[in-house]
Amino acid sequence: xxxxxxxxxxxxxxxxxxxxxxxxxxxxxxxxxxxxxxxxxxxxxxxxxxxxxxxxxxxxxxxxxxxxxxxxxxxxxxxxxxxxxxxxxxxxxxxxxxxxxxxxxxxxxxxxxxxxxxxxxxxxxxxxxxxxxxxxxxxxxxxxxxxxxxxxxxxxxxxxxxxxxxxxxxxxxxxxxxxxxxxxxxxxxxxxxxxxxxxxxxxxxxxxxxxxxxxxxxxxxxxxxxxxxxxxxxxxxxxxxxxxxxxxxxxxxxxxxxxxxxxxxxxxxxxxxxxxxxxxxxxxxxxxxxxxxxxxxxxxxxxxxxxxxxxxxxxxxxxxxxxxxxxxxxxxxxxxxxxxxxxx
Numbered sequence: 131x132x133x134x135x136x137x138x139x140x141x142x143x144x145x146x147x148x149x150x151x152x153x154x155x156x157x158x159x160x161x162x163x164x165x166x167x168x169x170x171x172x173x174x175x176x177x178x179x180x181x182x183x184x185x186x187x188x189x190x191x192x193x194x195x196x197x198x199x200x201x202x203x204x205x206x207x208x209x210x211x212x213x214x215x216x217x218x219x220x221x222x223x224x225x226x227x228x229x230x231x232x233x234x235x236x237x238x239x240x241x242x243x244x245x246x247x248x249x250x251x252x253x254x255x256x257x258x259x260x261x262x263x264x265x266x267x268x269x270x271x272x273x274x275x276x277x278x279x280x281x282x283x284x285x286x287x288x289x290x291x292x293x294x295x296x297x298x299x300x301x302x303x304x305x306x307x308x309x310x311x312x313x314x315x316x317x318x319x320x321x322x323x324x325x326x327x328x329x330x331x332x333x334x335x336x337x338x339x340x341x342x343x344x345x346x347x348x349x350x351x352x353x354x355x356x357x358x359x360x361x362x363x364x365x366x367x368x369x370x371x372x373x374x375x376x377x378x379x380x381x382x383x384x385x386x387x388x389x390x391x392x393x394x395x396x397x398x399x400x401x402x403x404x405x406x407x408x409x410x411x412x413x414x415x416x417x418x419x420x421x422x423x424x425x426x427x428x429x430x431x432x433x434x435x436x437x438x439x440x441x442x443x444x445x446x447x448x449x450x451x452x453x454x455x456x457x458x459x460x461x462x463x464x465x466x467x468x469x470x471x472x473x474x
Contacts, residue, residue, distance in 0.1 A: 171421035171430035172451045176410040177224035177233070178205070178419060184246065185410070185419055185448065186226065186233055187432060190218045194452035200224070200235060202246055205412075205419075205434070207448060213249045214242065223263055228270045236261055239278055243296070255294055255301050259284070265316050265325075271297055274304075274316040274325050291316060291327065293343065306345045313341065315363035317376065319393060326351070326376055326393070328360050336360055338378055340393070351395030355381040362407045366390060368415035368437070379407055404440055411437065419448060427451045 175188040186202045189210075195201065199216030203209070214221065214237070221235035221242060233244045237253075239260030244251040255261075260278030267274070273294045280289050287303045290310030294301045304311050304325075313327025322343070329339045335353040338360055342348075354360045360380035367374045375392045382389055388401040409420030415437060422433040422445065429451050436444040 172427070173201075173430070173432045173449050174408070174421050175222050175224050175235075176419045176421075176432060177226055178410045178412050179226045179230040179246075180228055180413055181230040182413050184226075184230065185432070185434075186213070186224050186246070187449070188216060188221055188224065188235075191451070192454050194455050200233070200244060202233075203449060205448075207446075210449060211249075213244050213246065214251050225264060225266055227266050228268055232270075234264045234266065234273055236264065241273070241275065241294070254296055254299065257288075259288060263315050265318055267318050268320060268322045271295060274318060276312075276314055276316065291325070291341075304341065304343070304345045306341065306348045311341060311345070311348070313339070315361060315378075317363055317365050320374075326363060328363050328378070330359070336380075338363060338376065338391075338395075340395075351376075352382055352389075352391055352398055355383070362388075366411070366415070367413070370414065370416065373415070377401060377405070402438070404438055424450065 172191055173187045173189055177186045179185070183205055184202050185205055186200065189195065189198055189201050191198055195210045196212040197215055198218060199212065200214040200221050201210045201212055203211070213233070216237065221237045223236045225234045226232070227234070231246060233246055235242050235244070240253055241255060241261040241264055242251055243254055257277065259280065262276045262278040264273045264275040273296065275292055275294065277289050277292060287305070287310065289303070289312070291304045291313045292301055293304060311327065311329070313329050315328050317326040319325065324340050324342055326338060326340055328336070330336045335356060336359045337350045337353045339348055339350045358381040360378050360382070362379040364377055365374070366377040375390055375397065377388055377390050379388050382398065384398045385400045388405050388407060389398060390401050391398045406420060409418045411418050417434055418437050419432055419434045421430040423429075424431050424447055426447070427450055431447065431451055432449040434446045434448050435442070439445070
């Protein structure tokens with residue numbers, strides 16, 4: 131059975147489970163919790179290490195664990211470890227290196243690489259055009275990323291998609307036909323020869339394309355519906371089903387919302403309702419981790435759960451929030467630090 135048939139069968143089964151099972155929203159695993167109009171997560175931007183042992187995340191607020199910033203915790207739980215200082219908004223876009231020893235992230239608008247064992251970090255380059263959406267090559271030597279800010283007087287080579295060689299320090303643009311590629315959400319292929327990107331074309335539809343690393347070939351894989359874009363592109367693997375492809379958000383011929391396709395553009399279909407764009411998935415795809423509401427913390431912290439859980443029965447709380455111990459709890463509520471007053 132080919133991968134497309136396997137995925138379709140699995141997704142059909144999940145849909146049936148959703149209809150027959152409890153109708154509780156998987157984003158809200160506990161019934162009856164209050165729903166304020168705005169509730170920022172304490173922890174967000176999770177990333178699951180390729181070896182399956184660790185989960186990195188961004189903590190927005192100072193807590194008993196330390197200042198806001200980058201943290202790592204065992205996938206089975208335990209004590210979180212502080213890695214790098216941040217703030218309410220960063221670091222974001224966390225990505226583990228293939229050997230699970232390093233983390234890349236965007237700190238402000240610059241690229242930061244952190245050693246997960248020692249906590250030492252370095253900024254491998256600086257650009258006043260900013261860095262967005264970094265992704266590691268399969269060999270761990272290079273990082274592809276998008277230049278964040280453009281200006282009318284910028285030369286083509288200073289914009290668009292770039293590749294940074296961490297060994298030599300060489301940073302180069304990826305040009306196609308001598309032109310900068312303004313691709314978003316770059317994702318390396320397994321063999322390191324191609325990069326999948328979201329791409330807008332003047333006068334044409336937005337699409338997901340496969341670009342050779344040398345820029346020679348650029349092949350569209352799927353088009354967005356007229357007037358819509360595509361984004362949040364990333365690799366998606368579910369080993370038990372033999373699935374390994376790309377997931378992205380937007381509107382296509384398969385419908386609205388997250389969609390899956392194989393690396394060659396075949397097998398386009400909607401993802402099941404249990405999939406969420408901002409969760410991270412275990413290396414084999416059987417578990418996910420993401421921010422959910424905790425009745426113990428009255429805030430959103432990280433939970434781990436089975437990927438196909440539509441009822442919340444497998445939810446396990448991974449992180450928790452405790453105010454900094456050296457100051458009065460009331461004065462250090464993360465809500466009050468943002469100017470919010472809780473009403474529940």
